[in-house]
Amino acid sequence: MSASEPIHPTLNDLKFEIGQVLVCWSFLENTMREHLNRAGLQEQILKGPVISHWRTYIKATYPDRAHELLEPVEKVARVRNFLAHSSYSLHADPWTKGSAVIACAAPDGILHSFSIDDLRAACTEFSELVVKPIRLFVAS
Template identity: 45%
Template sequence: MNSDIFPNPTLRDLACEIGQVQIYWCFLETKMRRQLKEAGLQGRLAKGTVFTRWRTYMAELADRSDKSETAAQLGAVEKVSKIRNLLAHGIQSVTADPWEADSAVVVCEGPDGSNHSLTIETIRGLAEEIDKVRRSLRQ
């Protein structure tokens, strides 16, 4: 944030936080891709998204192994993916007035048509949560 110039986040600060989310998501997908390759499933990566292929793999894994651990990992990724997908696919408007407190907000439209207002703090927390989820995935 340009705190020495502006008292509140700017549009650039908000864009930086959105970029952080996307970067951390890429790191998470890299770990998913590695898990699929280690399981001998690199052929699954030829079509569809890494996340979709990984989700299918985890569902199959849950049928053969520790269901609670697998379900917890899948649930954690599903939770962060919902907000990440809003930012990646549903941005409708972005506002940030550096002279007005709490104005750094992104409005996204969900797949069901509902609107979601995400503050800069929410977006920053999402990036941190995605990184936490990535670190928690089994090796």
């Protein structure tokens, strides 16, 4: 290996990005919680996951747009849920491009892999979603 070869993401880089996804999810949940509180649902959100209450609220308040509004949330929730509940293995070889990957085992045993680039893209999507719920209230 020569000094001029690029160094690709390491295991620490991968773990950092996993943590970023989980932190971004927390910010999105906080935004959902704030909106649900403003909608007068303080008591309901004390019980159960915020995402469940968010789904119910969006379906009831925006029935014609519910799929459009929930689809991007469900997409990032899927990634977050795999990372939080189903992590199976991590791999990263700084000398091999594209090797920084986390594998997650679904309840049915199917393995799902997320590259470091997938995790970075999820964080970008989270950032966009944190703003989107705010637009809902401005528009109503």
